Amino acid sequence: MSVAGESPDLGIVDALAQLSFVLQATLSRHAAGQDLSIIQTRLLGILRDREPTMQELARLLELDKSSITGLVDRAEKRGLVQRTPSTDDRHAIRVKLTPLGRRTGLVIRTGFQADVAEATKDLSDTEKSDLSTLASTVVSAYAAKRGYTTSTKNSS
């Protein structure tokens, strides 16, 4: 209890499911503004602080390696990412952002942030903090259950 206003209380399951849909729709809108899909946007987000191999990308995105080939092909064709031969493993390939890819990811991320700020502007600072912490806790619980890396920062 104790929270702002008059929102209809669905149970926690419906509330979280709906929340995930509106957040995805929001992200999708900002991605579309850069003519990108959500999965391409996630790719840019993952590469923000990493230069993974194709194999590692497959694990991070939970996709088949053949899907990664296509994904990276299309991103590379648009100049957003670059394949570079791995110095150590000669049959591994590392993927990294180009400056354009970094800028594009930032634009999407910034727009998304603004929308989240707008959607949470009627919450008190305490409520925002609680929401943030509770969301992180749930994410960590999922991460613990499965093999996730929590450090992913998957937004954009």
Add this chain to the structure above:
Amino acid sequence: MSVAGESPDLGIVDALAQLSFVLQATLSRHAAGQDLSIIQTRLLGILRDREPTMQELARLLELDKSSITGLVDRAEKRGLVQRTPSTDDRHAIRVKLTPLGRRTGLVIRTGFQADVAEATKDLSDTEKSDLSTLASTVVSAYAAKRGYTTSTKNSS
């Protein structure tokens, strides 16, 4: 503050974005268990308490009407939904669940619920309630901003 444990605090933006990704991944896994996609699962969820026209489905799912044609085609071919002529408008078509569609949606929903319960099991009742309420509040804020119907119950 004041919440369970030791989760790393990303800001609210990253926390919500990550939450939406893990929830979508969870839903996707349960949908895949029934050999369905997320969008097919959303279709089943929307039809749980409605018999919309194709046009209304396009609005509810925010997709082009031609996309709805294909979506409903594939669902109908699998026996999950049924097209019925609208009694009043003779060129409108209503879509409704078949018993199989209803059962399939329920299986996915139940599995998803179990996962959410598992992921929130370390939260106190108050924390669960707060999370639910805060999530609903954010969803309502989005709904108010755009033209959404909050009553969608979009999970499964």
Add this chain to the structure above:
DNA sequence: TATTGTTATACTCTATAACTATA
């Protein structure tokens, strides 16, 4: 042989444009 990545193929999902049929 085992691992990394690509290719070939097939299917789902999506939008745009053109079409039919009802109103």
Add this chain to the structure above:
DNA sequence: TATAGTTATAGAGTATAACAATA
């Protein structure tokens, strides 16, 4: 003409299976 829906087409995204190359 305007509205509801379908069809044709094109492209992104995805998985499976088969392949090449490195280890």
